[in-house]
Amino acid sequence: MNKIITYIKSHKIKSAIVILLLIAYYFFLPKQLFKDPTATVITSSNNELLGAQIAKDGQWRFPQNNNIPEKFKICIIQFEDEYFYKHPGFNPVSIFKALRDNLKSNSVKRGGSTLTQQVIRLSRKGKPRTYFEKIKEIILATRLELRTSKGKILSYYSSNAPFGGNVVGLDAASWRYFNRNPTELSWAESATLAVLPNAPSLIYPGKNQERLLVKRNRLLNKLLENEIIDSLTYQLSIAEGLPQKPYALPQIAPHLLQKVSQTYSGKRIQTTIKKRLQEQTNTIVKNHYNLLKQNEIYNISVLILDVNTRQVLTYVGNSPTDKTHQKDVDVIDKPRSTGSILKPFLYAAMLDSGDILPNTLVADVPTQFGNYNPENYNKEYDGAVPASRALSRSLNVPAVRMLQEFGLDKFHHYLKALQLKDLKYNANHYGLSLVLGGAESNLWDLCKSYAALSSTLNHFSESSSEYFKNEFCEPTFLASENIDFGKKTSEKTLFDAASIYLTYESLKKVNRPEGDDNWEFFNDSKQIAWKTGTSFGFRDAWAIGTTKDYVVGVWVGNADGEGRPGLVGIQAAAPILFDLFDLLPNSDWFAKPFDEMQEVEICLKSGYRASQNCEEKQSEFVQLSGLKTKPCPYHVLVHLDKTEHFQVNSSCEDINNITHKSWFVLPSLMEHYYKTKNPFYKPLPRFRLDCIGENTTSMQFIYPKASNTIFLPKDFDGNTNELILKIAHSKPESTVFWYLDDTYIGITKDIHDFAIIPKIGEHTITVVDEFGNETSQKIIISK
Structure with a gap:
């Protein structure tokens, strides 16, 4: 050491020059060799290629891949650089031979570059192939050998070598020329790709086939001579043909690729997608699209989530339609009118708040709130219907009346807690139509919400009846991401487990599509809690279902918002939903959350807690909050x-x-x-005529409703049609007297319908029965 110090002191200039050269040598090689843009690549949960988006410079250049298949590794070393593992970055013997042959012929006849040198040349693209440049390559090659491993150098080469046309790198070449993963290539295919970077122009389909075949077979023969392959493998390999045309890269999940590229452009991303399931889903969507497009319905989106991991298993952003019908639009995250798909959340919220029990009777009668007049889909009314059946039948009028009773602001608060990002306005902006499609949401958020409810039930039964604080989290399509459900707590996150379970029990009874009506009679049939939705004007059809393990969501419609007859949830979306559930394994039904329930006596007819007057009772497990509901009032x-x-x-x-x-x-x-x-319903008997002091009767207008503005159309002869007035009387046999603006106009008995043709303007209709009971209604007749 002292000698070195003494020498440096004695030869300061020389030492300084050497030190500067060493520093220059150290920093001569850039930290990042290749800066070319790369394609965005997505793979399945098993790392199978799902799709790729070409690099910004128009090249099919996949991101750096450090995993090189053994066959290609052997072929490229045997063909390009047999002493790759022995030299320090350059091969003096090869350089001498190449220099000798080139000088003799006065042209470039032979190259002496090692694979390491070729990596340097690829990284310094566009540099002239001069002797001075060759010296630079040698210096940089030795520096690269000192900095990294031989395996890394091979990965640099295989990821950046040209393979003809706009194909760069082994991964892209394997898919473009053989339509498979590099690890699946045969010896002949690996040899074909190994000789291509040496002469990439040979790959053009239909051209240079003989020259390419000769080069490939020469390499295969070398593998045979070096005993890398046996004679049978050699004979089979040389019998294989050459690629005749480039293949299109797989596009199994194009809209997910589009979504990934927004955040991870130019990267290789392993997703949570199950390739087989995605392909089967694509087929189902295509088959239904071919049927629906005959009715000018062109767009479908599908999302399948794993409830337990919150991973995306299938992502279909749109149907295989054309550009005219916006095939590139990813509808999964686009806001659409919700139709009835939010009704289960209202039902669960009312159970959770203790406002109803599962089968509490709710009114199903003609209803008007100001200018808002909701109607059931079939335009009929049941009078009274159990709340659970109102949900499973998706009755609109009971839902609106339940919302009005529950409180618009209160329900809006629950929906905001579900993190529905398209719910951007306050409760009054939506009004009571909020539960019938007055609001917008998207398939992602809705599936996320159903998955959160199912997961809440699962966690509650799997733990010591506890909840997780981060239950309502975002699903993920990234395989590298694990969902954190947060800490356990005894406090509910949003809905208690019993309310969710009872909601699912109702949704399990939703009438299935035609052809699947008798599902419950088969032992192996899936138990699915599901709901459909149809937006106003038949613009959106929804179907979302959940089991213990999976959530499947389907949206059907036109991306441009055009409505079509027949575009309803049960007809357009539900068949797709059940075809998709047929692909998934059967799941056990949710465990009943007994710790959040209590057994009570229920009035069989009304669904309320049984009062002392209820004759038919049965014991049922209800949510704990339901204990505060009132006894049967009927x-x-x-x-x-x-x-x-x-x-x-x-x-x-x-x-x-x-x-x-x-x-x-x-x-x-x-x-x-x-x-x-209900033909077995018995009206209350009237009082005997000789009884005194009892005259309890009631009347209500069926039509018109208060302050209705009514237009009277004319028939084909130009005559104005009559306005039919209707009332309901607790004693139909009573005599009722009718008045229009205090003018007596007639009498009815038994059937209380009355036809009039009032003048244009405001009128008061009054009815008085024989007992002196009176009720009135104001209406406006418009032109």
Whole structure:
């Protein structure tokens, strides 16, 4: 060491020059050899290619891949650089031979470059092939050998070598010329690609086939001579043909690729997509698209999530339509009218808040809130219907009435907690139509919400009846990302487990599409909680379903918003949903969350907690919050004569002859519709005529509703059509007197319908029954 110091002191200039040269040598090689733009590549959960987006410079150049198949590695070393693992970056013998032959012929006849030198030359693209440049390559090659491993140098070469046309790198070449992954190439295919960078122009389809064949077979023969392959493999290999045309790269999940490229442009991303499932989904979507397009319905999107990992298993952003119908638009994250798809959230919220029990009777009668007049899809009314059945049948009027009772702001708060990002306005902006499609959402957010509810149930049953704080998290399509559900807590995240379970029990009973009606009679049939939705004007059809393990979401419509007849959830989206569930494994049904439930006696007819007047009762497990609901209001104790045909009291009947009986009684308007659908419903018997002091009757207008503005059309003869007035009376047999603006106009009995032709303007309609009960309604007749 002292000698070195003494020498440096004695030869300062020489030492400084040497040190500067060493520093220059150290920094001579750039940290990043290749800066060319690369293609965006996505692979499946098993690293199978799903699709690629060409690099910005128009080259099929995949991102750097350090995994080189053994066959190609052997072929490229045998063909280009047999002493690759022995030299320091350059081969003096090869350089001497190449220099000698080139000088003799006065032209470039032979190259002496090692694979390391070729990597340097590829990184310094555009440099002239001069002797001075060759010296630079040698220096840089030695520096590269000192900096990195032989394997890394091979990966640099295989990822950046030209393979003809706009194909760069082994990965792109393998897919373009053989339509498969490099690891699946045969010896003949590997040899073909190994000789190409030496003369990439030979690959043009239909040209230079003989020259390329000779080069390939010469390499295969060398492999045989070096005992790398046996004679049988050699004979089979030389019998293989050459690629005749370039293949299009797979585009199995094009819209996911488009989504990934927005954040990870130029990178290779392993996704959570199951390739086989994605391909099967693509086929189902294509088949349904071919049917739907006959009705001028052109766009479909599908999302399948794993409930337990919150991973995206299938991502179909759009159907295989054309550019005219916006095939490149990814509809999964686009806002669309929700139709009825939000109704389960209202039902769960009302259960969670203790406003209803699962089968509480809710009114299903003609209803008007200001200028808003919701109607059921079939334009019919049941009078009263269990809340769970109103959900499973997707009845609009009960849903709106439930929302009005629950509170618009309250429900809006629940939806905001679901993180539906397209819910951008306050509750009053949407009004009561919020639950029928007045708001917009997207397939991603809706599937995410259903997955969160299912996962809440799973976690509750798997843990010690606990919840996770981050249950309502974003799904992921990145294989490298694991979802963190947060810490456990005894407090519910949004809905309690019982409310979710009872909601799913109702959704399990939704009528399935035609052809799958009798699913419950088959032991191996999937139990699915699912819901459809149809937006106003038949513009959007939804179907979203969940099992314990999977959520499947389907949207069908036209990306430009055009409505079509038949574009309804049960007809257009539901068949796709069930075809997709047929691809998935069967799941057990959700475990009942007993720790959030209690068994109580329920009135069989009304669905309320049983009162002392309820005769038919049954024990059911309900959510704990449901214990605060009121007892059944529809069962009353009535006093009848011995025949039970009339009500009586002490004024007209001896107390010993009075029969006391519980009776199921609905309000008059509900009763009017209920008895048409329930033939065993018995109206409350009227009082016997000789009884005094009892005259309990009620009347309600069926049509028109308060402050209705009505237009009276004309028939083909130019005559103005009549306005039909209707009321419901608790005693239909009563006589009712009708008045228009205090002018008597007629009388009805039994059936209380009355036809009038009022003048244009504002009118008051008044009805008075024989007992002196009175009710009135204001209307406006418009031109």
